[in-house]
Amino acid sequence: MDNLFLQYMKDRSGQRKSSDVKKKEGGPAITISREYGCHGQRIGQLLAERISEELKKQGVKKEWRMISKEILERSASELKLTPALLEDLSDYKQKSFFENLALFFSQEYYPGDVKIKNTIAKFLHDEAEEGNVVIIGRAGEAITKSIKRSFHVKMEAPLNWRAEVVSKEENLSLSDAKKRCIDQDKRRASFRNYFEKDRPDVDFxxxxxxxxxxxDEEIVNLLFCFARSRGFIE
Known part of the structure; x- marks a missing residue:
């Protein structure tokens, strides 16, 4: 994995072109990125269950799973942080939080931003290489793009529609829900950009x-068909 991270850093500095990257076999893996308010985790869970059921009918003992928060939990254990704190750090929830944290922890105990991102990426990439997994968020599309047996999905929707969804689910006013969507999208984009380096979505x-x-049913059916066309399901 060290070489993979060096590759990412070379990509960020323009030392290598994306076409130079050799794909590893690994997988199969599906990543789902989503704008805030789109139900990525629900779709991911339904898709994993649908694929598992189909394989079971065929007598194939391959259980697919959906992972999201598990990556943070494993990374937090590695870095000796709580999952909640790691999520705050990786999402840049508060600028003042970093400033205040520096007053209480030295570098010996507080991992730097690069270490946090690379630790998350390592565990995520390991899961994708193991295969039979649907990964939600955490720049999965960029981190696992080198894996040949993978495909990558982005769920999006108009801001006003997403704000209505968030307003109902989180009991917020429409204006607060819209602000939540915008803020969360920015945080997610900041994390993804560490690996994507401002490259367009079409690259990933x-x-x-x-x-x-x-x-939801239509989306799951579409992704199921795509997984079958890629040979993830016979």
């Missing part, structure tokens, strides 16, 4: 889905 995603115009 195979499918982009408008969650407003499709039901």
């Amino acid at each position: 995603f195979d499918i982009r889905i408008n969650a407003m115009s499709m039901t």
Whole structure:
């Protein structure tokens, strides 16, 4: 994995072109990135269950799983942080939080930003290489792009629609829900950009889905068909 991170850093500094990257076999793995308010975890869980059920019918003992928070939990254990604190750090929830934290912890105990991101990336990449997994968020599309048997999905929708969803689910006013969506999208983009280096979505995603115009069932059916066409399911 050290070489992979060196590759990322070389990509960021322009020392290597993306076409130079050799894909590893690994997988199969599916990553789902989502704008805030789109139900990525729900879709991921339903898709993993659907694929597992189909494989079971075929007599294939391969259980697919959906992972999201588990990556933070494993990374937090490695870094000796609580999962909640690690999520705050990786999402840049408060600038003042970093400033205050520096007053209480030395570098010996507080891992730097690069170490946090690389630790998360290591565990995520390991899961994708092991295969039979749907990964939600955490720049999965960029971190696992080197794995040949993978495909990458981005769920998006108009801001007003997402704000309505968040308003109902989190009991917020529409204006507060819209602000929440914008803030969360910025935080996620900041994390992804460490690995993507301002490259366009087309470099990473195979499918982009408008969650407003499709039901959960339709989205799962589409991704299931795509997984089958890629040979993840016989």
